[in-house]
Amino acid sequence: MKIDPAILYWGTPVVLISTLNPDGSANLAPMSSAFWLGHTAVLGLGTSSHTAGNLLRTRECVLNLPSEHQVDAVDRLALTTGANPVNAWKRLAGYHHLSNKFGAAGLEPITSSTVAAPRVAQCPVAMEATLTAVHTTEFHLLTVQIQDVHVHESIRLAGHANRIDPNRWRPLIMSFQSFYGLSEQVHPSRLASIDEEHYRR
Ligand SMILES: Cc1cc2nc3c(=O)[nH]c(=O)nc-3n(C[C@H](O)[C@H](O)[C@H](O)COP(=O)(O)O)c2cc1C
Known part of the structure; x- marks a missing residue:
């Protein structure tokens, strides 16, 4: 059956992206149009x-990955924007301006090591990144280079300094406009026969 969906959000992890505003305060926004290759990430932003705007001006950000346990905080940031005034499309959709997004979401900003934007203390993963390329069509497709990866000890794979345990990392997934967690592992993976270090550049 041929259909014509208005959106094609088939299910990707939610990212809370922190950037600095022109006055030095922090902005925080949920997004999920992101993918990763090596230590490069491509972000799709309206x-x-x-x-x-903050990312293009400062050329840096933090990509914080909430787990399913932070879904309430993420949802509190929905329908908000750091932009003032709010544009007509967003006003019609029910968005409002919010300057203190960390406070409104009940999330704690902590100092990053390589960028000025703060990390989110509660997120199990926070990746500090710098902007390397911009491709603008209907959207901004922003390429960033990951500089530093911070993780909570609780998601590290026991016995390995630099690996994540996929059985303990529970990303928050947005599918269309709804939130989900992941199910348990469904099948052994033949790709996993490759040592992760083989991918290091
Ligand atoms: C779970 C979730 C995922 C979202 N994904 C995206 C996205 O990938 N790209 C985007 O431009 N907006 C996305 N949005 C909408 C932005 O959060 C929205 O445009 C917001 O106003 C951005 O905040 P800012 O204007 O302060 O940057 C998403 C919203 C939610 C709640």
């Missing part, structure tokens, strides 16, 4: 998003 051209009117305040985050995109």
Whole structure:
């Protein structure tokens, strides 16, 4: 059956992206159009998003990955923007301006090591990143290079200094406009016969 969906959000992890506003305060925005290759990430952001403006100006950000346990905080940030005034499309959709997004979400900002934007203390993963390329069409497709990866001890794979335990990392997934967790592992993976260190550049 042929259909014409308005959105094609088939299910990707939620990212809370922190950037610095022109006055030095921090902005925080949920997004999920992101993918990763090596230590490069490609982010899809609306051209009117305040985050995109901050990222283009400062050329740095933190990509914080909430787990399913932070879903309430993420949902509190939905329908908000750091932009003031709020553009017509967002106003019609029910968005409002919010300047203190960390406070409103009940999340704690902590100092990053390589960028000025703060990390989110509660997120099990926080990746500090710098902007390396911009491709603008209908959206901004922003390529960033990951500089530093911070993780909570609780998701590290026992016995390995630099690996994540996928059985303990529970990403928050947005599928269309709804939140999900992951199920348990469904099948052994033949790709996993490759040592992760083989991918290191
Ligand atoms: C779970 C979730 C995922 C989202 N994913 C994206 C996305 O990938 N790209 C985007 O531009 N906006 C996305 N949005 C909408 C932005 O959060 C929204 O545009 C917000 O106003 C951005 O904040 P800012 O204007 O302060 O940057 C998402 C919202 C939610 C709640």
